[in-house]
Amino acid sequence: MQTVKPRLHSDQYATGILSGDRVMLGQAITLIESNLENDKVLSAELLEKLMPHTGNSLRLGITGAPGVGKSTFIEAFGKYVTDQGKKIAVLTIDPSSQITKGSILGDKTRMEELSKNPMAFIRPTASGNILGGVSNKTREVLLLCEASGYSVIIIETVGVGQTEVNVKHMVDFFLLLMLAGAGDELQGIKKGIMEMTDAMVITKADGDNMDHATRAQAEYQHALHLFPASASGWQPRVITASSLTGKGIDAVWKMIIEYQNLTTTSGFLKQNRSAQQVAWLNEYFDQLLKSDFHRLQNFQSTLKNMERDVAEQKLSAYAAAQILLKALYENLKSVIG
Amino acid sequence: MQTVKPRLHSDQYATGILSGDRVMLGQAITLIESNLENDKVLSAELLEKLMPHTGNSLRLGITGAPGVGKSTFIEAFGKYVTDQGKKIAVLTIDPSSQITKGSILGDKTRMEELSKNPMAFIRPTASGNILGGVSNKTREVLLLCEASGYSVIIIETVGVGQTEVNVKHMVDFFLLLMLAGAGDELQGIKKGIMEMTDAMVITKADGDNMDHATRAQAEYQHALHLFPASASGWQPRVITASSLTGKGIDAVWKMIIEYQNLTTTSGFLKQNRSAQQVAWLNEYFDQLLKSDFHRLQNFQSTLKNMERDVAEQKLSAYAAAQILLKALYENLKSVIG
Numbered sequence: 210m211q212t213v214k215p216r217l218h219s220d221q222y223a224t225g226i227l228s229g230d231r232v233m234l235g236q237a238i239t240l241i242e243s244n245l246e247n248d249k250v251l252s253a254e255l256l257e258k259l260m261p262h263t264g265n266s267l268r269l270g271i272t273g274a275p276g277v278g279k280s281t282f283i284e285a286f287g288k289y290v291t292d293q294g295k296k297i298a299v300l301t302i303d304p305s306s307q308i309t310k311g312s313i314l315g316d317k318t319r320m321e322e323l324s325k326n327p328m329a330f331i332r333p334t335a336s337g338n339i340l341g342g343v344s345n346k347t348r349e350v351l352l353l354c355e356a357s358g359y360s361v362i363i364i365e366t367v368g369v370g371q372t373e374v375n376v377k378h379m380v381d382f383f384l385l386l387m388l389a390g391a392g393d394e395l396q397g398i399k400k401g402i403m404e405m406t407d408a409m410v411i412t413k414a415d416g417d418n419m420d421h422a423t424r425a426q427a428e429y430q431h432a433l434h435l436f437p438a439s440a441s442g443w444q445p446r447v448i449t450a451s452s453l454t455g456k457g458i459d460a461v462w463k464m465i466i467e468y469q470n471l472t473t474t475s476g477f478l479k480q481n482r483s484a485q486q487v488a489w490l491n492e493y494f495d496q497l498l499k500s501d502f503h504r505l506q507n508f509q510s511t512l513k514n515m516e517r518d519v520a521e522q523k524l525s526a527y528a529a530a531q532i533l534l535k536a537l538y539e540n541l542k543s544v545i546g
Numbered sequence: 547m548q549t550v551k552p553r554l555h556s557d558q559y560a561t562g563i564l565s566g567d568r569v570m571l572g573q574a575i576t577l578i579e580s581n582l583e584n585d586k587v588l589s590a591e592l593l594e595k596l597m598p599h600t601g602n603s604l605r606l607g608i609t610g611a612p613g614v615g616k617s618t619f620i621e622a623f624g625k626y627v628t629d630q631g632k633k634i635a636v637l638t639i640d641p642s643s644q645i646t647k648g649s650i651l652g653d654k655t656r657m658e659e660l661s662k663n664p665m666a667f668i669r670p671t672a673s674g675n676i677l678g679g680v681s682n683k684t685r686e687v688l689l690l691c692e693a694s695g696y697s698v699i700i701i702e703t704v705g706v707g708q709t710e711v712n713v714k715h716m717v718d719f720f721l722l723l724m725l726a727g728a729g730d731e732l733q734g735i736k737k738g739i740m741e742m743t744d745a746m747v748i749t750k751a752d753g754d755n756m757d758h759a760t761r762a763q764a765e766y767q768h769a770l771h772l773f774p775a776s777a778s779g780w781q782p783r784v785i786t787a788s789s790l791t792g793k794g795i796d797a798v799w800k801m802i803i804e805y806q807n808l809t810t811t812s813g814f815l816k817q818n819r820s821a822q823q824v825a826w827l828n829e830y831f832d833q834l835l836k837s838d839f840h841r842l843q844n845f846q847s848t849l850k851n852m853e854r855d856v857a858e859q860k861l862s863a864y865a866a867a868q869i870l871l872k873a874l875y876e877n878l879k880s881v882i883g
Contacts, residue, residue, distance in 0.1 A: 249868075256862040264859060349864055398774045404741050432769040437735045483857040490856045493867030501871075519827045520820040522601060525593040527686055530830030531586075534838075538882040545875040 216240060216247075219254040226357045227262060231330060234357045238332060241349045256349060259356040264482070266298075266355045266362045267469055270376040273386030274398050275367060278412040280319040281452035282386055283363060287320070289458045290361050291328035298330040298359035299323070300350055302366045302376070330359060348379055348489055377405050378485055381478060382465055385409045387429070389421035404436055407445055407468060410461060414449035422449045441477045443468055501544065502537065511536040553577060553584075556591040563694045564599060568667060571694045575669060578686045593686060596693040601819070603635075603692045604806055607713040609703045610723030611735050615749040616702060617656040618789040619723055624657070626795045627698050628665035635667040635696040636660070637687055639703045639713070667696060685716055685826055714742050715822050718815060719802055722746045724766070726758035741773055744782055744805060747798055751786035759786045778814045780805055838881065839874065848873040 222240070225233025241252045273279050283299055290297045299320070323329045334347045347364060354362050364380060366372045377383050385398075385406040403409075409429050414422035430447040439445070446464060450457030472478035502508060515533050518524040559577070562570025578589045610616050620636055627634045636657070660666045671684045684701060691699050701717060703709045714720050722735075722743040740746075746766050751759035767784040776782070783801060787794030809815035839845060852870050855861040 253862070253865040253868060256865055260859060260862055346864075349862070352862065400741050400774050400776070401738050403773060404737050428768075428772060431765075432772045435766060435769045436740060437737050439737070483859075486856045486859065486863055487853050489863035490852060490866050490870070493863050494870050497867055497871045498874075515827060516824050519823045522597060522820075522823065525590070525597055525686070525689065526823055526826035526830050527683075528590040528593055529827050530834055531590060533827070533831050534834045537835075541878075542882060545879060 216251055219251055219258060222255050223258040226259065226353060229358050234330065234353060235332070237353055238350050241353065242334070242346045252349070256352065259352060262356040263352045264355060266360050267382070267465065268351065268380040269361065269363045269465065270366070270373070270380035270383040271363055271386065272366045272373050272376070272384070272402065273412070277386045277388050278452060279365060279386055282410070282412055282450065283365060284320050284323050285452040285455060285458050286461065287323040287326065287329050289462060291326055295361055296328045296330070296359045297361040297363065298332070298354040299363045299365060300347055300354070301331070301333045302347060302364065302372055330354065345375070351379065373399060373402050374405075378488055381472070381481070382407050382468055384461075386412050387425065388412060389414070389418060389425040407439070407443055408461070408464060409433070409445070409447045410457070411447065411449045413451060413453075414457060415451035415454050441472055441481070442475060443471065505537070505540040505544070508537050508540040553588055556588055556595060559592050560595040563596065563690060566695050571667065571690060572669070574690055575687050578690065579671070579683045589686070593689065596689060599693040600689045601692060603697050603699045604719070604802065605688065605717040606698065606700045606802065607703070607710070607717035607720040608700055608723065609710050609713070609721070609739065610749070612704060614723045614725050615789060616723055619747070619749055619787065620700060620702060621657050621660050622789040622792060622795050623798065624660040624663065624666050626799055628663055632698055633665045633667070633696045634698040634700065635669070635691040636700045636702060637684055637691070638668070638670045639684060639701065639709055667691065682712070688716065710736060710739050715825055718809070718818070719744045719805055723749050724762065725749060726751070726755060726762040744776070744780055745798070745801060746770070746782070746784045747794070748784065748786045750788060750790075751794060752788035752791050778809055778818070779812060780808065842874070842877040842881070845874050845877040
């Protein structure tokens with residue numbers, strides 16, 4: 210049973226967020242992530258009020274397989290960024306878990322230093338499951354953090370699922386963390402991620418591991434040169450870094466700033482964000498539609514039958530799709546008629 | 547103005563196709579590609595009759611940037627395959643052109659030898675434009691060719707657009723043709739294609755170009771080793787080949803057969819095809835829906851307004867999607883009410 214806190218007026222949330230009130234930001238995120246109908250209306254209201262105050266952050270995607278040292282890297286990187294007077298927000302997406310009190314605490318423990326830093330804000334977000342009606346609100350959470358004055362926003366994922374492709378479409382710069390060891394550690398990373406990275410960071414480049422890391426850097430740099438060019442005109446780079454010694458953390462930051470300058474001057478950054486916004490619109494629209502369709506029981510049972518017949522090659526996908534559309538319209542009459 | 551030939555009964559098409567009648571196959575493809583309502587009904591009927599006779603070919607995707615030598619490679623490869631007593635069909639997808647008499651002739655001229663070979667069937671197919679109502683029927687054309695006894699089917703694309711991702715989902719094995727010259731020639735290839743290839747063939751590996759090709763082979767082989775593993779368990783390979791001397795063509799064929807044996811034994815080939823079928827169903831369904839939506843004028847004008855507001859950051863994608871869904875349902879009443 211979901212217990213619901215009494216909600217405030219959207220103006221109150223907006224004022225709190227714009228003034229940088231962390232508690233209010235946290236409560237507004239909970240509101241945005243809620244699937245209650247009233248909350249959705251309130252969320253939309255709040256977002257409209259905040260929209261003019263969004264867009265001013267550097268949006269970073271960071272991914273890497275479990276064990277690569279994402280949390281310690283983000284701790285070190287976060288410290289570096291906040292030391293320069295910039296507020297940083299870290300949104301972690303864990304596809305395997307819904308948000309529970311446990312995982313929030315778990316996550317804060319993971320980044321112990323950063324979670325105590327008043328310039329940093331750490332928050333896990335649900336990866337979402339649109340068919341079940343829970344949709345991913347990471348994009349809106351990002352907008353809320355921007356409105357609240359966070360000038361660097363990291364979206365962190367584990368690199369093993371579909372999530373990364375979505376994250377790529379939310380961010381300006383996409384960073385893949387890798388361990389030295391040539392190939393093996395990539396087993397956990399989903400296909401297609403390497404080609405969409407703007408940079409790779411070889412982590413744990415310290416002590417005995419230094420040689421390995423430098424060799425891996427050269428190998429990956431060479432491999433990335435063989436890849437097709439990015440639409441941004443940016444040539445992906447490989448950097449070695451150590452969260453332990455701090456080596457390379459500044460190089461990562463400088464590289465990202467260089468990217469930001471390059472793509473701001475060329476106009477790519479702005480174009481890319483506009484295109485992302487329109488893509489979000491289409492994706493949300495599809496999600497809303499599918500979520501409505503999910504409630505149509507006759508349509509759902511036809512869908513299951515069609516999927517089975519098509520998988521068993523009893524029916525062509527082409528014919529099945531037409532049967533399915535007919536079933537949808539028949540069933541939809543009851544909803545919109 | 548489209549002129550329409552009188553159609554036959556679906557049984558007549560089916561009998562002709564199953565007996566290997568090329569003229570009948572050609573006419574049936576024209577039928578399948580038609581967007582006239584009556585033709586769609588007839589196409590669905592025909593496909594149902596042919597379904598039990600499909601699935602017996604090796605489905606190959608071949609892509610490469612313009613100038614890489616796709617046509618000459620397919621000519622040499624096609625000759626090799628037909629010399630072994632196997633019938634081959636080549637379906638070429640040109641995203642830049644609709645099907646016209648011109649492009650059909652143009653394509654046949656491109657593969658002059660193969661087009662005269664009675665064991666080969668060459669056919670360009672439209673890349674499709676679902677919003678305009680023309681949908682890509684390459685999958686159905688593939689099924690028709692299978693039913694007509696073609697045991698190797700090549701789907702050829704130019705590697706520069708979205709088409710390749712779709713083709714990957716139609717085929718068992720995906721081949722990327724590359725010219726030696728390390729990197730530069732990849733400029734024309736879309737991001738993500740390298741990571742989804744099962745093999746690369748370095749073309750024009752003959753004469754003075756031999757050294758270049760061998761070096762490129764080593765480089766790409768190394769790069770591919772750094773990629774995440776395929777779900778199939780197959781490690782992508784790089785082969786050098788010359789359409790001029792015929793060198794390497796047999797190696798390509800043997801590799802594909804090895805892949806087929808491996809994935810047949812492991813069950814991956816079958817699983818992958820089942821998953822592809824279900825994905826087609828969902829894609830076709832989405833296409834049909836969008837094609838219907840495209841005809842709803844009020845919805846379309848709201849969509850344009852929302853896209854503009856969202857791109858200009860006047861409205862959040864989240865709120866715009868909700869407005870759009872309301873507009874859709876209001877407008878849809880007239881269609882299904």
